[in-house]
Amino acid sequence: MSEGSQVAHAARKQAIRRKAQRRHSHFYERCSHWSFNRNGEAEPIRWHRERWVLAATALLITALSGFLLPAWASAMRTPPAAEAHRLLPLALPKASPATTQAPTVEDWQRVQVEPGQTLSDIFASQGLSMSDLQRVMDAAGDARSALHSIRPHQEFDFLLGSDGSLKGLRFDRDSATRAMVRFEDGTAKLTLEPRDMDTREHVAHGVIDSSLYAAASRAGMSPGMVGKLADLFKYDIDFVQDLRVGDSFTVIYDDIYRDGSYYTEGDIVAAEFINQGHRYTAYRFKKADGNYGWFSEDGRPIQKSFLRIPVDFTRISSTFSAARMHPILGRMRAHKGVDYAAPTGTPIHAAGDGVIKFRGWMNGYGNFVIIQHSKSISTAYGHMSRFAAAERVGQHVRQGQVIGYVGMTGLATGPHLHYEFRVNGVQRNPQTVTLPKPEPLPQAQLAKFEAQVVRPQLARLKQVDQSVKLAMANSRQHSDE
Template identity: 90%
Template sequence: MAHAARKQAIRRKAQRRHSHFYERCSHWSFSRHGEAEPIRWHRERWVLAGTALLITLLSGFILPAWASAMRTPTSPMAHTLLPLALPKASPVTTQSPTVEDWQRVQVQPGQTLSDIFASLGLGMSDLQRVMDSAGSATSALHSIRPGQEFDFLLGHDGSLAGIRFDRDQANRAMIRFDGATAKLTLQPRDMDKREHVAHGTIDSSLYAAGARAGMSAGMVGKLADLFKYDIDFVQDLRVGDSFTVIYDDIYRDGSYYTEGDIVAAEFVNQGHRYTAYRFKKSDGSVGWFSEDGRPIQKSFLRIPVDFTRISSQFSAGRMHPILGRMRAHKGVDYAAPTGTPIHAAGDGVIKYRGWMNGYGNFVIIQHSGTISTAYGHMSRYAAGERVGQHVRQGQVIGYVGMTGLATGPHLHYEFRVNGVQRNPQTVTLPKPEPLPAVQLAQFKAQVVRPQLARLKQLDENVKLAKVASGRHSDN
């Protein structure tokens, strides 16, 4: 009890001594139950906060400075500068390469070389200079064609400084002029052949089937030319006929240039199979041959004109459209537009050229001692044609017309054996001779066997694709 009383006395004495502090802090409370009053910032609190902020800032400056002062100083490295003799620099002159402004001109239908020169402000004297300087490339300037390109380099005054053009498929000719001096150079082009394969089935026309198979119109035309001796593509073609072709396309400088040649082909027409293989003979000439080694090109064309329809068949008796009475028709009439070229059916000599009653303008070609062909109703003859002149198969001998007794433009064509007319559509044409024995063996070993295997494989792939397609459609 005495101890507790003593503690109470000490507490009262302290309260009296520090009464001013207790009066000032009497409202401070840590009680959770009492209502908390908002803290008010008095002078003492502002002093404490400022002191703490000052100490923090001083520590940020004083401590790094003290650490730097305590670090051991390092002695700097000594560097020695030595004189170095440099080579004298020669003055450098930068000259940008000169870009020549070549102007490209494409030949338009009906345009001549002199027309092209005139369009660029060049005269006949410039054209003559080019012709005189062309050398081995002169022939390319004599026969220009639509689509062909010429590049011209003109001086500041419009004078001709150079010309470039294709000398042939694989070489470009360039002629540069320096005053009166001309220099011709030939630049080889990068030529590349790329092989393609195609298979088609006829459902409307040969060209439509070829287009679906990815062939160009020009390549389809080459296919028709190969088999035109055996197949009449106007009358003989049937739905379901098929073809398989291996052919080349030609690329120049990496870009497509033109269609190449057929390497091997097979055509099935009305169940009959025809083949053609490209082969280079011992004399260097190239031709197409059937599997037995006979030339595809027969001695005679079955049809010597591109026609639209047969207007009259070979007949022992028909009603003549003009005379109005029965009369034998000893040839075949092929209707075609006036001016359509007529070709010689085979190699031979012109035996007759002139007017013939009923036939109009008429030509007879003698091919051998027993065989001749006759062509009637021509509108005109080919230029330079004369009796006794030798003609080659396919050469143009005249143009379709309706001279003589004719009701419309057409070619009247006759095939004669010992002077007697025979039906050109059914007459048996003589077969050409096969390759000589040694070349025939090479042809079969090097061409027929490997290419025939490829053609058969292509046909098998097409058949399998059709079977798979049929199964897929059934499912």
């Protein structure tokens, strides 16, 4: 470069410097004392606000770099390759031919007995002959009796071959045992299989507002169980005349399960009935002879010496009276019994154990029966349509045994039973006469009955009663709110 050009270049630099100093004169005035001259005398550094800002900014950048750079490096790192696995063959034991075959499922065909069907009808419906039925009868052994009296809804399982031939039959010998007859290679084999029977207690409580059956149905009881409840207390309660709104009952009874499924209802274990403020109880107890019976809390049998009413009636057509207008004779006459209206042919039962003293026709009474129960007590039954078969004078009868059937023989305007209760030959009102109480359990059995039955079951009945009262109180409280 020539000397002239160097001079010109230096002049331009000076001009640029002066221009920059004029434009940024305020900066140069503030920073004119800064010096980097090592040769000159250095002044001590004075920390002004600008220096603190620059230092803090440098520290912040350094700290952020320490956090961000490693994270960025990790994010950019290539994921490691999955470790390779090797598959090694394993020697397995050879399967036997028996384990490779699926088990054979036998196709048993279930048939339910319809009302009116016979066993031969059921066999015919399966394409089987009377000879097949006879083969089953011959092979059934002790279970044969179950095949002689079949009932509706009873079930039979048939196993038939591909050609329709009989290979097997299953049926209930009794509620706890199933019998199976198999035919193989021309021979018959009988097998008895016990069923898994389980008893579970059921508790029901009801309050009468219209009828016993309506209240029991709301409590979840079947008509059959309602009948059992009525049978227990029929000696003390007339369920047609005596029931009142507000009467209540609590029943503990057994439900029977077979093979884990509900099978049928069992017996009543304990029951309490409140009728017109009077409390009646019944508890099941196994007696010394091994049979079960039902007893009140004081250990007396529920079954009284006499039935209060010996017929299932629809209404009382005439009560006991010292004087009434006779419907046929048309004059005042004493009516020394109770007339129970019922359809013709309704069975009439002996009110108690006794001996038939009279059986035949008697003026006014028509077909008439007198039963002597003890030296002082007898009962009489009139207007029968007919007598029970094989009944004769001197024959002993049991309580509840059918002795005849409702009719309107003699002086009667409609079918009904005229019933009399006599003490020393004098008629008493059957509805109000005091019936003799049965004897309680012997002392040893009575103590066992109280300890094992009454105390635990009475506690359960009280618990149900308290729960019902609490539920009613809560219901009233909610209704008030």
